[in-house]
Amino acid sequence: MQLWMGFALCAIPSTVHARESQRTFDVPADDLADALQQFARQAGVQILFPYDAAKGKRSRALKGRMTVAAALERLLAGQGLSMATHDARRITLRAVAARQAAKPRATPRSARLPSPSADPPSPAEPLEIVVTGRAVDSPIAASKMSYALTSISRERLDFTAPPSTASLFRQVPGFWVESSGGEAGNNVRSRGIPTDGFSAVAFAENGIAVQYDGALGYLNTDQSFRIDDTIARVEVVRGGPASLFMPNAPGGVANFITRSGLDEQGGRVTLTGGDRGYARLDGYQALRLSDEWGLVAGGFYRRDGGRRLPGYTADSGGQLRVALDHRSGGNSLSLDVRHLDDRVTFYLPVPLGLGDDGLPEAIAGFDPLRDSLAGPETLKVPLYDGLVPTVFDLSKGTHTRLTAITLRGTLDLGGGSEWHGALRWRDSATTRNALFPTGAPMTGEDYLASIEGQMREAFPDLEQLALKYVSDDAAFSESANALLTGANLLAVSVPLDEVLAETKLTSTLWGAGQHDVALSIGVAHYAYSFDRYMGTALLEVADEARLIDAVALDVLGDVTGRYTDSGIQRYGSIFDSARMAVDALAVHASDEWQISSAARVDFGMRWEVNRIDGEVAGQAAIDLGDPSTLADDQLLGPDGTSIPIRRRDTGFGWSVGGNYTLSPDLGVFARYTRSFRLPSASNFNTAPLRTDQETVPITMAELGVNYVAESLSLSATVFGTRFKRLPFSDFRFDTATNAYVERTEIADTRTIGVELEALWRPTGVFDLAVQATLQDGRYRNFAFTQILDDAPVLCDYSGNRLIRVPRLSLRAVPRVALLNDRLKIALTGEYFSRRYSDIANTQPLPAYTLIGLNIGALLTDRITLAAHVTNLTNALGLTEGNPRNGSFDLDANAGGYLYARPEFARALRVELALAF
Structure with missing residues (x-):
């Protein structure tokens, strides 16, 4: 390369x-x-x-x-x-x-046409430094690695132009990615690990965690980070030693390595335009100030009408980074300042029907790829934050304002020893406002039947029930699909202050071969607040849905009472307030042992302790006293008390791997890892007294081969993963009471699979990149008894497939390079086999295929024109059901309707880049 x-x-x-x-x-x-x-x-x-x-x-x-x-x-x-x-x-x-x-x-590097795949170095090319998953920074060939790693170059980032950070990981085998939530708030799973968000996959910048715990409630790591032009490359470790070097990373770590003014000079400005009002400006400048000092500055600003248009600007904001690097001899110092102020929409499941074959399909009057329940009538809605009247603003979306300052340094101690130090301070404030659909769509007649008992009890002179539009008091129209739905208007605020520090000593020793050893100590302190309120609305099932009132009419047809209040079924259906502080200490030690020119062994350990201190506000249901409506009868708010939480959790993990190089081109490796996942502080945001949270032990075994030659590069890994004593929560919204009901069960999981990464280059004008994952993940020891209709019923999900994880994920990218590499065209094909949206495996999600197109043309030595098309065929690919309807078993679709979240419709983006 x-x-x-x-x-x-x-x-x-x-x-x-x-x-x-x-x-x-x-x-x-x-x-x-x-x-x-x-x-x-x-x-x-x-x-x-x-x-x-x-x-x-x-x-x-x-x-x-x-x-x-x-x-x-x-x-x-x-x-x-x-x-x-x-x-x-x-x-x-x-x-x-x-x-x-x-x-x-x-030709300047930034002006060159990128490749759709990361080209591994051939034996005639220089070896690469791999900084992720290792304690030392010596160069290493792919054939000598003892774990699975995917490297994504800057050229590959430019050519594929992933629309979100999460969608980048579609290019990594072993990862199942749900990027249908928009630019932030998505889910990434690795090797069958059955937890959502980023609870098992960590993000890092230059080897330092972007966020110590990527699974904090409503604060996924991808909300705290955006890819821009200041990123030089990405290294993704799948399983293996990731959990030794990074907190909360049993499934892997994605390390974003930034540009340095000492390593490159020049810059680039890129203008991007797209359909639905998409516009973006990217740029960076790298300067070598002297032989020892370098500077990089860059970032982006973007506005977007939305992937499913809500009737207002969906996304706006950007990111800015300035980094100063110094290197003198074996010593280095780096100061990096990153500021993010970005607002993006969080996209939720959409209404669907069930066909005769039991599979989801579009319903009349609602396009699942383009339509949005959110609209002008749900943009600003009067609600209550506890007992305080407020206005819920849906346009805030997921708004993150973050400043992170990072200081890194290396000191050459002589004799093959180095000291490394890192310090990162972060201050952020995140709000997350969204419209969450509840239950399943139902006809107006069925809805009125479900509330008739409550209405007759509250309003004895009720003669009949009726549905009216809030905006004009007109009768509810049943012309399109005659369907109504509940929707939660949820607002969450999570400000976070965090300090991370690490000191590490590395040294090269001799004894029966060469040993690159490392000992590090890392500490972290972070404190956050968690404040949440919610109101439950009643909407028609339509694009930019209107609010609906359910009213009681007397014999004269006059309104004598309302189930709703201006479309709100229940004020204060959620209220939570918590303050948490976490102190963490981790000790790591490792040894990379080069036994001979062909044999390497590495082993390491990590011990970690977390202490959680916090308090959670008590709550009570309050009747605001309006006799004309039921909407204010059960408003949840603070009761003036607080419940403290004090706990300490520890974990110990270790990993041992070996590599044998059969030839300069070919190496095989094996690895066994015992890691862990400590309880997250956010597990106690709403339940400080829960006792079902303990350190989860995780076992992972790997066997792999790496082959790198001029015409073919191949990496294949067979893996097995086992979780024990993992809590699974069923978080179901009860549409009868307009309240959430939660239950948790403890179970095990086991996954066996194989990952494949290959790049075939038969000629200079054609190549084919392939990433594939075949895995079988199953629940183990998942049996419990629940009470149904006052009788105990045994539920046994043992042997069922893990939810939402396909057995087969396949990505193939054929590419041609024409006109002496000045024109490159790549077609992307992605296939995902059938999955289930619930643990009971009762609701299947059909297999689907996505087709994409990337074109890049080098107009001059400095000007590049590119086009990117996603979901070319407008496939209806469902990534998840509706977790708010429960994850154990889905019984909310008995009426023939359900909610599920699809991939986005076809989108076109065109880029014009000027390098200088």
């Missing part, structure tokens, strides 16, 4: 560190980039150099005994490169300005 001013790192050092004593060199004349690789092996150092400045030049032969510095000076004589920094383990080269002017101008 050729990167302008990118890292090209040569060989694993064969000694602890370079010495200034003389060495014997024998480097034949060759391409300069290849000669530098051979030199690095013989010198026992890393060499970082601008690859494009070396590739294609012919080196002179180097032979004899001399010091490393003298030998390198001879090798570089007249080549336009010179040493910028030099220490015991690492040498950095830079291009000499005069030589750069003399040679033909290279």
Whole structure:
């Protein structure tokens, strides 16, 4: 992979560190980039150099005994490169300005057409640094890795243009992604891990957690992070050692590595336009201030009418990053400031019918791909936040305002040892307002029958019930589909303050081979508030649905009472208020042992302790006293008391992996990991006295192969995952009482599967990238007794398939490169097999296929035009049912209707990029 001013790192050092004593060199004349690789092996150092400045030049032969510095000076004589920094383990080269002017101008990296897949280096290319899942930063070949990793280059990000952070992980095998929630608030699962959100997959920036606990209630990690042009590449570790290096990451970690002004210069501005009012501006500038200082600044701003138009601007906001880097010898210092102020819509399930075959289908009067229940009448609604009157504002969506300041440093201690330190401070405030549909659509007649008993008791002179539109008092129209639905207008506020710090010592030791050892201590403190209120509305089932009132009429046809109040069925159907603080301490130790040139073993451990301190407000149901309506009879609000929570949880995990290199192109590995997931503080936001939360033990075994050659790159991993004593909660909204009912059961899960990543390059104009996951996940020991109609009933879900996880996920990307690589066209095909939306496996979600198209054209050496089309065929692909209807068994669709959340309709985006 050729990167302008990118890292090209040569060989694993064969000694602890370079010495200034003389060495014997024998480097034949060759391409300069290849000669530098051979030199690095013989010198026992890393060499970082601008690859494009070396590739294609012919080196002179180097032979004899001399010091490393003298030998390198001879090798570089007249080549336009010179040493910028030099220490015991690492040498950095830079291009000499005069030589750069003399040679033909290279195409700027940012203007080059990207590839749809991350091209693994061939044996003739420089080895890459893998910084994720390892404690050391020495270069390593894919054939020597002992765990599964997917690397997504900047070029691949540019070409595929994922519309959200979560959707990026569709390119990672082993991950099941539900990105149908919009740009934030989505779900990612790894290797059959049966938990939602980001509770088992961590995000990191340059190796530091973006958010210590990615599963905080209503604060998923993807709400705290956006991809922009300041990201250089992404490394995703699937399972393996991820849980040793990162908190709350048993399923894996996605590490976003940012650009550095020391590694590249120049910049880019990109304008993007799309249908439904989409407009975005991206840009970055990288500057080398001196040989030792570099600066990067960049970010984005975006406005969007919405993936399903709600009648107002759905998304608006952006992100800004400024990063200053310093490197001198083996020491480094980095200061990174990132500010996010972005508002995006959270998309929820849509109404669907059940066909004769029992599978979901569109219903009359509502397009599930384009229509939205949200609209002008639900935009601003008077509600109560506890006992305080307020106005619910749906346009706030998921609004995150966040500032994160990160300080990282490395100190060369000599003798092959380094000290690494990192500190991140974060201050954020997140609101999350959304319209959550409840129950299932029902006819107006069925709805009135369900409330008739309550209405007759409250209003004895009731003669008949009627439905009226709130806006004009007209009778409810049954012309389209005659359906009504409940909808919760939910508002959540989660401000979070967080400090993360880590100190790490790494060293290279000798004894029966080479040992790269690490010992680190990490601490974290974070505190947040959780405030939530909700009102339950009554809506027609239509695009931009109108509010409906259910009223009691007397014999004269006059209104004598109302079940609703201006379309609200119940004020205060939820109220919660909690204050939580968490202190965490983690200790990590690891050893990468190079036994021989072909055999490597690595093992490590992590011990972690979390202490949760907080309090949760008590609540009571209050009647506001309006006799004309039932909507205010049971308003939940604070009762003036609070319940404290104090608990301490610990976990210990370890992992051991081995790799054997059969050839420079081919390596096999095996790994066994015992990890854990500590209880999240947010599990106690609404139930501080619950006793069903304990440390969850997780076991994962892996066996894999990595093959990297010029025409074919292949990575395949067989895995097995087992969870024990995992709490499963059934969070069901009772439409009769307009209140949530929750129950929790403890069970186990087991998943066996295989992941495949391949890139086939038979010719210079065609390649095919494939990612595939085949897995079988099942519940174990999932049996309990529940009371139905005053009688005990045994429920046994053991052996059922895990909810919403397909057995087969397949992604294939054929690509052609034409006109000397100036035009690239790639077709993306994704297939997801049938899933179930409930643990009882009673509601199937059909298999579906998505087709996408990416086109990139290099108009000049600096101007690129690209087009991206998603869901080209407008497939109705359902990613989940409606979790608010319960996750154990779905009985809310008995009337032939249900809710499920689909993929978005076809969308077109066109980009014009200028590199400079």
